[in-house]
Amino acid sequence: MxxxxxxxxxxxxxxxxxxxxxxxxxxxxxxxxxxxxxxxxxxxxxxxxxxxxxxxxxxxxxxxxxxxxxxxxxxxxFPDRPPLFNGAQGKAQANLFNNIFFYNLVVPLFPALVGDIFNVIDDRDRDYFRTSREARLGKSLEEAAAQQEDYLAQFRKQLWPYNQTLKAQDYFDGASPAYSDYIMYGLFQWAKGVSPCQLLNTDDPLHDWRARMDDLYDSLGKVIKPRG
Ligand SMILES: N[C@@H](CCC(=O)N[C@@H](CS)C(=O)NCC(=O)O)C(=O)O
Known part of the structure; x- marks a missing residue:
């Protein structure tokens, strides 16, 4: 594969x-x-x-x-291996989670990270990235970067339901991680891979959850080194 x-x-x-x-x-x-x-x-x-x-x-x-x-x-x-979705109902719930997650978290985080992403991409991608992302943002990369703190503040406000959920359960999928957890984890890997900014407070339940996710599968996620 x-x-x-x-x-x-x-x-x-x-x-x-x-x-x-x-x-x-x-x-x-x-x-x-x-x-x-x-x-x-x-x-x-x-x-x-x-x-x-x-x-x-x-x-x-x-x-x-x-x-x-x-x-x-x-x-x-691979139906005999651990499921990513708990049956048809679980898949439907994960689909809802994914769409709410996109709207609540990806949308505010994208403009917060866009300036940092521009700094890490390959030089051959710079023209394409600037043109396509400025059209999406409706402003220049530099204008978005100057508002990073505002975008991050918006993003952090949206974390409430996710932190609240993790007060009652270890993972978004319950007692053990599955696809909703991987949806969320991808977002933090994205931010870690491109930006020194800290998205979480240390007392956020998400902070401990992320540490548990980092340890999965021989610490696979730790191949991404913090930039800060
Ligand atoms: N709905 C797609 C979205 C994938 C996506 O947006 N990937 C980005 C990288 S994070 C990409 O390949 N972008 C290429 C481009 O913008 O030209 C999925 O879930 O796989």
């Missing part, structure tokens, strides 16, 4: 939040995977994948794109 991921100048520090979901999901399933680093402007060139984004999973000559599809594929292909 191969998992195509997104890197910047440092090819060991894959920072895509969506790739991290798939990477953790593959580890959860006990799958051994070869990571294939790509920069933004190489993604469309992966022959046979017909992809615009990573992650891309290649398995027995089949390409699966989109992290959600990859998770569904893994549960279908």
């Amino acid at each position: 191969k998992l195509y991921e997104l890197v910047g100048k440092d090819k060991t520090q894959g920072f895509s939040p969506y790739v991290w979901r798939s990477r953790m999901a593959l580890a959860h399933k006990g799958c051994t995977v070869e990571m294939v680093p790509l920069i933004f402007t190489e993604i469309a060139d992966v022959e046979g994948a017909n992809a615009k984004t990573v992650p891309i999973l290649e398995h027995n000559g089949t390409f699966i794109t989109d992290s959600w599809n990859i998770a569904c594929y893994l549960d279908e292909q």
